[in-house]
Amino acid sequence: MAEVIWGLATSHVPSIGAAMDRGKADDPAWKALFDGYAPARAWLAEHRPDVAIVVYNDHANGIDLDFVPTFGLGTAERYEVADEGFGRRPVPDVVGDPEFSFHLVESLVDEEFDLTVFQELHVDHGFTVPLSVWTPDPGDSWPCPVIPLLVNVIQYPQPTAARCFALGKALGRAIRSYPKDITVGVLGTGGMSHQLAGARAGFINPDFDALWMEKIETDPDALAGMSREELIRQAGSEGIELIMWLIMRGAMNEQVTRIHSDYFVPASNTAAGIALFDNRLPQRA
Amino acid sequence: MAEVIWGLATSHVPSIGAAMDRGKADDPAWKALFDGYAPARAWLAEHRPDVAIVVYNDHANGIDLDFVPTFGLGTAERYEVADEGFGRRPVPDVVGDPEFSFHLVESLVDEEFDLTVFQELHVDHGFTVPLSVWTPDPGDSWPCPVIPLLVNVIQYPQPTAARCFALGKALGRAIRSYPKDITVGVLGTGGMSHQLAGARAGFINPDFDALWMEKIETDPDALAGMSREELIRQAGSEGIELIMWLIMRGAMNEQVTRIHSDYFVPASNTAAGIALFDNRLPQRA
Amino acid sequence: MSSETPPSRFDLPGTPVFDGQTSRRGLRMNKLFMSLRTAQNRERFLADEAAYCQEFGLTPEQQQAVLDRDWQAMIDLGGSIFYVYKLAMMDGRSMQYLGGVFTGMGEDEFLAAMRAGGRRDG
Amino acid sequence: MSSETPPSRFDLPGTPVFDGQTSRRGLRMNKLFMSLRTAQNRERFLADEAAYCQEFGLTPEQQQAVLDRDWQAMIDLGGSIFYVYKLAMMDGRSMQYLGGVFTGMGEDEFLAAMRAGGRRDG
Ligand SMILES: [Fe+3]
Ligand SMILES: [Fe+3]
Incomplete structure (x- = not known):
């Protein structure tokens, strides 16, 4: 039986990756953000899973608008890092785990999630920045194989928050039904509040972000009840991507232990958040 | 409110289209098949809907195996007829109905069907042969705008029969909730029993086909309960595509009126079936 | 300067919602933006922007918005901010x-x- | 002549099931078959079949199956019948x-x- 040992929620703002790639993590504009990552990174370095699943969205790099899948899952041996226009990030390609992917696809399709199965996929900053948040210096390879779970958060109608949470729960069941005894980390990416276009560009909602940060741990059902309109109103037109945190959260136990969280404004035009949860049952005293 | 006025189930064997395109419909090998279509065609010519939805699968022409969507829905103004390798069929391109498509996408995603939305799609024989079965001589254009609903029936795991039937029911609700008063025809394509590869190639199961033909009208729930393994055992490895008939059937009323049906072996390596159902409530006497 | 901002799906002033209708309206233009990921296409674009727009089938309004770098008009005419941003990046x-x-x-x-x-x- | 037929997912003798694992195994070869939809690619293929196979990254077994027109081996090595059929059509x-x-x-x-x-x- 495979087991989710932790869940990591994190923003995937491209400038966070760019700041790292250009050695600017100690610059005044960035230092507080990266200092806020440090405790999570230290704990994660001690808790390396056998495989990770990154829930993310693409930003006009791996796929275009000819077809927009609500949910996609990769089954490849390898995912190339996309060149987003000016050279790819200097980070390793992603090694996948097809066998585990096939298990997840079969379980999730049997549970009536209508996945699009990807055998070829170039992953962009939405995927690699969370890996860098987790592992700032991967060397030649990321800590473990990683499987992409793509979510449409760009083109309305996005999946509802409730559907994302339900997918997360089914993902948790799929992981637990895997016959191999492996450990799994799940990353939910995106957010927090931000809006890139329109007269409301630059919108940030720290109160909502604080609420989201708390409820994602203690009451994800409350968040899963939010409509798209409410999410866009509260979190901005791009902040709706927070629904991806619910997939991560759904894959975890009802009770989780918060290891660390932090909140920072601005990363580019975005509020950035990180939250790390231990999914192992608390040890009896 | 839009209304489904009829449902048409039909095989989409490429050689049926080829026989028509080459003027061989009166050849001895084909005459009985086309004679069997005649009553359906005559009724359909009298009952032209405002828009049609074709439930079908692609065969390595419009999409490849890089990504395999479980369910896809087109939202384009126009769908080009694919060149499958030796020139496209001499039939008109397909005019779509984006406004209705958007309504269907929004309704179905709200009902937790995880569609892939296609803005560009070349449609192959899986789509055009059913249109030709319906309308042998379209002239410059098909009788009405048509919307493609793509289903993965080629790569395991296909959606379950139950999921297809549920999608059909949700499609029916989506159609009925459209604010415009239009009439709709729904085509479910594929089948009947056949297997193209393996030592069992050429497998045909007339008993199962007869059962399917009856139950699709009177007891589709029984068919929706079948597993993939059972379907492949009974209908052959490619006959599993009969699950697409269940989407058409789900969009119709519980009680429908059979206008015509016919069964023919062989169309190429396949058993070919046609079944036409009137979805309008029977007139009180 | 630019076309009217179309009415948004929700009553959220100043908040464009990139829905299916918007995506359809902007499809050709967004494809153009995505093509700018390669240096070769950026060179071709810069050598003759109008011709490149025509090659991608932009409407006259979209082409004008691109040539004028009228960013608001690009959004109004169906641009997705993630795609529009590819052009902005090219411009530095x-x-x-x-x-x-x-x-x-x-x-x-x-x-x-x-x-x-x-x-x-x- | 050909490789062993791999065990099928179900106990259905003589019935290949094209599942995810099979599709992965055959991905490069199926891409090659799909490419044969254009006359230009058919000409290039016919001019030097082995080189064309290598360009698409087929395994040596897959290449041999294609060169030998060993249809059963193509299926066993991950070919989808709908893709394999593109090669058969080319051959008439x-x-x-x-x-x-x-x-x-x-x-x-x-x-x-x-x-x-x-x-x-x-
Ligand atoms: Fe994002
Ligand atoms: Fe078919």
Whole structure:
């Protein structure tokens, strides 16, 4: 039986990756953000899973608008890092785990999630920045194989928050039904509040972000009840991507232990958040 | 409110289209098949809907195996007829109905069907042969705008029969909730029993086909309960595509009126079936 | 300068919602933006922007918006911000610059507002 | 002649099931088959089949199966019948011809069996 040992929620703002790639993590504009990552990174370095699943969205790099899948899952041996226009990030390609992917696809399709199965996929900053948040210096390879779970958060109608949470729960069941005894980390990416276009560009909602940060741990059902309109109103037109945190959260136990969280404004035009949860049952005293 | 006025189930064997395109419909090998279509065609010519939805699968022409969507829905103004390798069929391109498509996408995603939305799609024989079965001589254009609903029936795991039937029911609700008063025809394509590869190639199961033909009208729930393994055992490895008939059937009323049906072996390596159902409530006497 | 901003799906002033209709309207233009990921296409675009727009089948309004770098019009005409941003990047423009345009604040003021914790509603 | 037929997902003798694992195994080869939809690619393929196979990254076994027109081996090595059929079409072969190969009956006998109502289990 495979087991989710932790869940990591994190923003995937491209400038966070760019700041790292250009050695600017100690610059005044960035230092507080990266200092806020440090405790999570230290704990994660001690808790390396056998495989990770990154829930993310693409930003006009791996796929275009000819077809927009609500949910996609990769089954490849390898995912190339996309060149987003000016050279790819200097980070390793992603090694996948097809066998585990096939298990997840079969379980999730049997549970009536209508996945699009990807055998070829170039992953962009939405995927690699969370890996860098987790592992700032991967060397030649990321800590473990990683499987992409793509979510449409760009083109309305996005999946509802409730559907994302339900997918997360089914993902948790799929992981637990895997016959191999492996450990799994799940990353939910995106957010927090931000809006890139329109007269409301630059919108940030720290109160909502604080609420989201708390409820994602203690009451994800409350968040899963939010409509798209409410999410866009509260979190901005791009902040709706927070629904991806619910997939991560759904894959975890009802009770989780918060290891660390932090909140920072601005990363580019975005509020950035990180939250790390231990999914192992608390040890009896 | 839009209304489904009829449902048409039909095989989409490429050689049926080829026989028509080459003027061989009166050849001895084909005459009985086309004679069997005649009553359906005559009724359909009298009952032209405002828009049609074709439930079908692609065969390595419009999409490849890089990504395999479980369910896809087109939202384009126009769908080009694919060149499958030796020139496209001499039939008109397909005019779509984006406004209705958007309504269907929004309704179905709200009902937790995880569609892939296609803005560009070349449609192959899986789509055009059913249109030709319906309308042998379209002239410059098909009788009405048509919307493609793509289903993965080629790569395991296909959606379950139950999921297809549920999608059909949700499609029916989506159609009925459209604010415009239009009439709709729904085509479910594929089948009947056949297997193209393996030592069992050429497998045909007339008993199962007869059962399917009856139950699709009177007891589709029984068919929706079948597993993939059972379907492949009974209908052959490619006959599993009969699950697409269940989407058409789900969009119709519980009680429908059979206008015509016919069964023919062989169309190429396949058993070919046609079944036409009137979805309008029977007139009180 | 630009076309009218079309009515949004929700009653959320100043908040474009990139829905299916918008995506359809902007499809050709967004494809053009995505093509700018390669140096070769950027060179071809810069050599003759109008011709490149025509090759991609942009409407005259979209082409004008692109040639004028009228960022608001590109959004109004169906641009997705993630795609429009590819053109901005090519021009050496940041997301803060675009924020300055969309809000009418200008880049410096926009940047200052972000550093001060971001903008609020109302 | 060809590789072993891999075990099928179900206990259905003589019935290949094209699942995710099979699709992965055959991905490069199926891409090659799909490329044969254009006359230009068919010409390039026919001019140097081995080079074309290498360009698409086929395994040595897959390349051999393609060069030998070993249809059963193509299926066993991950070919999807809908993709394999593109190569058969190029060769002027029908689905009945392939049926004759897969069943070992030969085309004529296979065709006769189909005309007589198709084949049955057991
Ligand atoms: Fe994002
Ligand atoms: Fe088919």
